[in-house]
Amino acid sequence: MTPPPPTTSQPPVCSLETSTAGILHIGPAHRIRESELRIVVSNPGRHALACDKIMLTMPVGKGADDVSDAPDQLRLSAEADAWALTSVGNGRFELVPTGPGAAGRLEPGARLVLPLTGVNPNSLPGAALLTTDVHWRTDTTTHLETAGFRMLKADRTDYISSFTASASGIDRGHTVTLTWKGRPKAGRPPYWLYIGTKLPQKVDQAPHMDADGNGRFGPLTLTETTAFMLLVETKDAGGALTYGKTLAVTVRNPDLVVGELSSNGTVMLMGKPTSLLNTLSGDKAFARTYTASTDGMIAACLERGDGSAPANLTAVVSAPGGSGGAGHTTRACARTLKSPENALVPVPKGATVELGVNAESGTYAAQLTWYPMGVGTLTPST
Known part of the structure; x- marks a missing residue:
């Protein structure tokens, strides 16, 4: 494999989602609503690319850090009929397009969603690390993009059912407000909010969260693109667990701090005299x-x-x-x-x-x- 070309194409972005707010349901929650796993591959670049193969790896066994002890039940949903899934052993699964040539093609801004059913998590609460390897190309050269995802197995569905910002993109110096829905006050675990690289703030009490679990933080004035993470610390039968959701707000014309800056084109620094x-x-x-x-x-x-x-x-x-x-x-x-x-x-x-x-x-x-x-x-x- 060769690294992706630095200037001609951006690599695809792969994420691993669940149909149950980022949690893999176990116990009674699993009986009420089974969790579907979704592989989502998007093309953020300006050039079309082809996704030739995706390798999914999940830990298999009966432990708290394993996903399932019955991996042979994993299946692609019917809506992904242009793709095929094959188990290659040891918790590794190969997904390849089987339909027409356009099945794995991603135009700029396009997304590929591959839903997986039959995950059947084992009964122990915990967190498991899953990885994806996306094999992609823009011409005849194949590249590899690897990502890891920490999935929580739990019997609760309402740790964080939503986490949003009032805007996904703003101009420099404008404000955003964060809102979320979490656990009601009775028995609520600690909630921590991370803003960029700053130290986290505890946000599970008033004025940030009300008795019904509605959370609000802001308005926040942003001068640079900023990532946010809402993290919950809880204890279940299997011990201490953490569960989080992330989002980012893009700032147009942001402040920029760099260690070294170079340009192969024109540079304009001087403003109007x-x-x-x-x-x-x-x-x-x-x-x-x-x-x-x-x-x-x-x-x-x-x-x-x-x-x-x-x-x-x-x-x-x-x-x-x-x-x-x-x-x-x-x-x-x-x-x-x-x-x-x-x-x-x-x-x-x-x-x-x-x-x-x-x-x-x-x-x-x-x-x-x-x-x-x-x-x-x-x-x-x-």
């Missing part, structure tokens, strides 16, 4: 203080007036946010007639800059222009 001062015969001192909302540069050009004293520029840049860190000062002086003096003043985001231009006598010519990196302004102090 703003004139701060533009005079050909200034006879009064110019003094202003600004705060930068983004990194940027102030380009200065000074020229001494005819019969006037030298023109002077002073730019004092403080540390961002008044942190007390090191700032810097830039000075320039146009002493010679018809010989402009130029200066470039770097200003980091959050810093304040005090600008001063003057001539001790006579007039001066000066241009001060703000060049932001991206979208950002210099805001004058009031």
Whole structure:
């Protein structure tokens, strides 16, 4: 096998779902409603791809970390009649398309759903690790995409019956609210909410969950694409278990922090310039203080007036946010007639800059222009 091509095609995304809110039912819950397992393969890329084979591996036996002790009962549902499932032993199952050539073809944005019945989980509560190996291609070269999934076996159906966000995609700086449905207050296990890489928050009590198990968290202001996980810690006959659901909210034009950035195309960082001062015969001192909302540069050009004293520029840049860190000062002086003096003043985001231009006598010519990196302004102090 060779790795997928880095630039021409995105690999497919495989997920493993159940018809019972992510849980494999055992005990009375299994008798009320059997769990169906679903293999879902989607194509997130811009090119069509072919899914030639899927290998499903599940632990077989009677233990808490096994799925079933009767794997020979696993079957594809009738709606997946263009595919065939074969047991190859040791809990491994091969799924291949048997219908026309288009059976395994996935157009951009398309999904392939393969429902499996007859899972028949064993009676011990626990969690089992299942894996999928998707063999796919875009031309004649076959690639392999592997994923693992932790499935909970339990006799309860209502740990987390829903977990949603108010929007799946928002603009930077906008808000989302998370809602979920869990266990009622009587006998409710601990619920933990994970937001991105932050430490989890306990959300099983008011104001986050009411007595009926309705949960709500937010609104949350997002500046980058963020993943969320709601995790339940519970104890069953087989010991301690955890069960969770995840979702993600995509942020358009997000903040981005990278360790190294390169481009094989054009790069545009400079935003629209703003004139701060533009005079050909200034006879009064110019003094202003600004705060930068983004990194940027102030380009200065000074020229001494005819019969006037030298023109002077002073730019004092403080540390961002008044942190007390090191700032810097830039000075320039146009002493010679018809010989402009130029200066470039770097200003980091959050810093304040005090600008001063003057001539001790006579007039001066000066241009001060703000060049932001991206979208950002210099805001004058009031």
